[in-house]
Amino acid sequence: MAFAYESWILGLRSIRRVYRVPANPISIILFPLIQLFVFSQLFRDIVQLPAFVGEGTYLQYLAPGQVLFTAFFAVAWSGGSLLADYRNGYLDKLRAAPIHRYAILAGELVPLAISVAAMSGTILVVSVLLGAEVATGVPGALLIVVLAAAFGVAWSGVSFIPALVTKNEQATSTFSLLLFPVAFMSTAFVPAELMPDWLQTFNGLNPISYTIEAMRALMNVGFDWPLIGRAALAIAILGLILQGGTLWAFRRLTA
Amino acid sequence: MTAPAVVSAAVPAIEVEALVKVYPGGTRAVDGIDVTVERGEFFAFLGPNGAGKTTTIRILTTLLRATSGHARVLGLDVGREAGTVRRRIGFAMQTVALESLATGRENLEIVGHLHRVPAAELRQRVDELLDLMGLSSVAGKLAGTYSGGMRRRLDLATALVHRPDVLFLDEPTEGLDPQSRSALWDELARINREGTTMLLTTHYMEEADRLCARLAIIDAGRIAVAGTPAELKRAVGADTVTLRLAATDGASTAGAQASAARRLEGFEPLVGLEAIEGGIRLAVHDAEGNIPALLRRLDGDDLHVIGVALEQPDLDDVFLRHTGRHIREEAADQPLELGW
Numbered sequence: 001m002a003f004a005y006e007s008w009i010l011g012l013r014s015i016r017r018v019y020r021v022p023a024n025p026i027s028i029i030l031f032p033l034i035q036l037f038v039f040s041q042l043f044r045d046i047v048q049l050p051a052f053v054g055e056g057t058y059l060q061y062l063a064p065g066q067v068l069f070t071a072f073f074a075v076a077w078s079g080g081s082l083l084a085d086y087r088n089g090y091l092d093k094l095r096a097a098p099i100h101r102y103a104i105l106a107g108e109l110v111p112l113a114i115s116v117a118a119m120s121g122t123i124l125v126v127s128v129l130l131g132a133e134v135a136t137g138v139p140g141a142l143l144i145v146v147l148a149a150a151f152g153v154a155w156s157g158v159s160f161i162p163a164l165v166t167k168n169e170q171a172t173s174t175f176s177l178l179l180f181p182v183a184f185m186s187t188a189f190v191p192a193e194l195m196p197d198w199l200q201t202f203n204g205l206n207p208i209s210y211t212i213e214a215m216r217a218l219m220n221v222g223f224d225w226p227l228i229g230r231a232a233l234a235i236a237i238l239g240l241i242l243q244g245g246t247l248w249a250f251r252r253l254t255a
Numbered sequence: 256m257t258a259p260a261v262v263s264a265a266v267p268a269i270e271v272e273a274l275v276k277v278y279p280g281g282t283r284a285v286d287g288i289d290v291t292v293e294r295g296e297f298f299a300f301l302g303p304n305g306a307g308k309t310t311t312i313r314i315l316t317t318l319l320r321a322t323s324g325h326a327r328v329l330g331l332d333v334g335r336e337a338g339t340v341r342r343r344i345g346f347a348m349q350t351v352a353l354e355s356l357a358t359g360r361e362n363l364e365i366v367g368h369l370h371r372v373p374a375a376e377l378r379q380r381v382d383e384l385l386d387l388m389g390l391s392s393v394a395g396k397l398a399g400t401y402s403g404g405m406r407r408r409l410d411l412a413t414a415l416v417h418r419p420d421v422l423f424l425d426e427p428t429e430g431l432d433p434q435s436r437s438a439l440w441d442e443l444a445r446i447n448r449e450g451t452t453m454l455l456t457t458h459y460m461e462e463a464d465r466l467c468a469r470l471a472i473i474d475a476g477r478i479a480v481a482g483t484p485a486e487l488k489r490a491v492g493a494d495t496v497t498l499r500l501a502a503t504d505g506a507s508t509a510g511a512q513a514s515a516a517r518r519l520e521g522f523e524p525l526v527g528l529e530a531i532e533g534g535i536r537l538a539v540h541d542a543e544g545n546i547p548a549l550l551r552r553l554d555g556d557d558l559h560v561i562g563v564a565l566e567q568p569d570l571d572d573v574f575l576r577h578t579g580r581h582i583r584e585e586a587a588d589q590p591l592e593l594g595w
Contacts, residue, residue: 009368013354013361020356020397089352093413096316097369098341 003106006099010107017081018115028073029119032066036127039189051193056133056220063127064215065188067144068208070120071152072183076176078112078156079163086167086253095254105250108160109153109243116152121145132219140218143228150235151211157242164249187212210234266330268294268421268452269315274324276310276476284310286476287324292454292469294420297447299463300456301570302473303580308456309349311473312425315454316346328421342370345419345451349426351410355399359390359409362398363416370417377416384412388442404435411439415446422446424455428462440465460570472574479577484570491568491576493526494542496549499534499562508533514558522552534562542567 018025040059047058055061082104085091094104124141128134134141162175185199186208192200203209214231217224269292276285285307292298300308313319314326317337326333328340353362360381367377385391388408393401398409407427414422427443428436443466447453457463463470464484471481480487500511512530519525519537524545527538539545542565553560575581 006369009365013357013365016354016361017356089348089350090354092313092318092348093346093352093366094369095318096341096344096346097366098338098371099369 003100003103006103007106007110010094010103011111014081014108014111015114018111025074025115025119029070029122031073032069032123033126035069036062036066036123036130040130043189046190049194051191054220055191057131059127059130060132060220061216062189063124063132064144064219065186065212066127067120067124067148067215068151068186068212069183069188070123071116071148072155072208074116074119075112075152075156075159077159077173078108079159079161079172080169082108082160083163083167083169083172086164091254101254102247102250104254105246109156112156113149113153117145117149120148120152134219135222136218140223143223144215144218147211147215147228147231147235150232150239151207154207154235154239154242157239157246160246161242161249164246164253167253182206183208207234207238266294267291268296268329269298269454270325270327270330271311271315272325274311274314274326275322276307276314276319277322283476285314285321288473288476288478290471290478290481292452294452295447295450297444297453297466297468298455299467299470300454300473301458301460301463301470301574302456303458306473307476308473309425310476312423312454312456316344316423317341342417343420345414345417345422347411347414347422347424347427349429351403351406353398353406353410353413356397358395359385359398359401360394362409363413366413367416372417380416380418384415388412404431404438407431407435407439408442411442415451419451421452421454424453426456426458428457428459436462460574464570470570472570472577474574474578474580480573487570487573488568489541491572493538493540494568495566496537496539496542496546497531497534497562497564497566498537498553498560501559501561511558515553518552518555518558519549522549524549 036059040057040062043062044058046052047055047061052058052061082091085094091104095101121141124134124144134144136143158179159172159176163169163172166172185195185202186206187203188208192203192209195203211231211234214224214227217227269290271288271290274285274288275283277283288307288311290298300306300311302308310319314321315328315333317333317340320334329343331340331343333340354365357365363381363384364377367381372380382391385394388411390405390409390412393405398406401409411424411427414424424443428439431439440462443453443455447466453466455462455466467484469481469483470487472479472487480490482490498515500508500515509530512535515535516528519528524540524542525537526540529536537549539549542549546563546565550560550563571581
């Protein structure tokens with residue numbers, strides 16, 4: 001109970017940071033938004049390739065990938081606020097307060113899930129407004145957003161770990177940038193069949209592709225539980241590794 | 256969380272015994288410190304940056320584990336009973352630690368909630384503190400928009416929300432303009448008068464001198480000397496009294512100086528005399544108390560004292576005496592902490 005209360009109080013603080021600087025979430029969703037607009041036009045006719053059979057318009061194919069991209073971008077700098085707290089002494093202030101140490105971390109991660117869901121949801125709504133369809137209706141759309149939020153929280157470790165280990169803003173953002181190709185090489189833009197063999201092999205290991213495939217099924221086909229289950233498993237493994245690393249780095253920093 | 260321990264008023268606020276902190280790199284930041292601070296006392300660690308003040312205060316506030324030795328706050332071991340210690344202490348650090356994107360009021364509420372101050376009491380306490388710190392009119396503005404002095408005051412207020420028994424202040428006026436510093440000093444003195452034990456670190460001598468009942472001069476991880484500011488200064492040596500003399504009847508200054516020397520022969524508190532241009536410089540024990548007697552001896556038909564200047568040793572002299580260096584020479588920036 002105490003842990004939940006402390007996480008709630010600290011979570012409110014993190015949420016305030018998001019909505020009090022609207023430029024942040026706006027700049028995050030701008031990039032997937034632009035990709036959605038531009039690529040859906042630029043590559044409109046790509047769907048005539050045999051690999052796209054049954055996928056409908058390219059916008060329809062592109063949309064789930066951009067929903068996930070949003071989650072990917074939204075957490076790319078998530079370690080920054082903890083790093084700022086470390087630098088200005090706020091982390092010490094929290095550590096000297098009578099609270100559970102991990103409530104500090106929970107106070108970062110829970111709001112992250114909420115803001116990622118809000119941003120990814122926005123992109124999904126915009127896709128629908130542009131003409132994309134969600135075959136599974138509102139329940140499916142909600143599940144897409146939940147998958148995006150879960151992926152975002154799991155993936156945020158790629159920012160938290162370098163932030164807590166290097167304690168350096170530049171190193172942290174550079175590290176996040178280096179991982180951008182992982183998203184671009186996923187099945188966000190083209191089906192795996194169109195990729196060279198090595199990329200196909202890579203995508204067999206890419207949790208981003210698994211998540212996108214489940215989202216795409218929810219938009220185009222229906223509740224494909226085996227695909228959704230695989231996405232959930234991929235996110236769980238990713239989360240276990242990256243958040244395990246975050247926990248380790250956090251313990252190390254606050255020991 | 257453990258239940259709050261019963262703490263008797265007889266237990267000192269802070270007890271430190273043979274405290275040692277060796278950092279992983281091998282630096283002995285704290286090298287055997289012993290100190291006791293009584294309840295309600297205003298105590299200071301005075302010393303240059305890097306002397307071990309911050310390390311000691313970080314151990315006392317449960318942020319850092321000591322390598323060896325004991326540290327107790329209100330009788331509670333800061334290592335084993337950290338949770339209980341945290342509920343009883345307040346802590347304002349060298350850097351102002353605020354949530355810039357929260358208002359002044361929200362900053363106070365966050366800390367109050369984390370300390371489980373009941374809602375009704377918290378509302379009242381927050382209003383009271385905002386008023387006390389002169390921040391009521393900006394309570395609804397984001398802390399990030401505050402001036403340096405306002406941020407300091409708000410930071411101090413966050414350390415007071417839960418009415419701590421012991422308040423730790425690490426360089427609380429660092430970076431403030433003289434006016435804000437003086438205002439903050441008044442505030443700290445008042446908080447102390449209301450019963451809060453204060454432990455402050457500083458490298459400003461005026462700060463320690465003006466605020467503290469007792470202080471410890473800390474250098475290279477050890478306490479060089481401890482006592483009241485007056486005691487410490489007295490121990491350094493005599494005060495300096497500079498007299499400007501005017502000779503009457505056309506006699507020369509040299510004559511007046513010789514005459515003064517003659518008259519002061521056998522004056523008990525006098526430990527030194529030196530002729531300077533236009534007068535004499537004297538080394539006198541407890542000059543403040545002895546100046547009237549001194550002047551009575553000197554003033555006479557052929558000799559007039561037309562100016563008196565009294566100079567007492569300051570804490571820098573005390574520091575110099577005990578460490579062989581000046582505080583100011585040592586004041587350097589904290590080393591940058593690197594990751595890898």
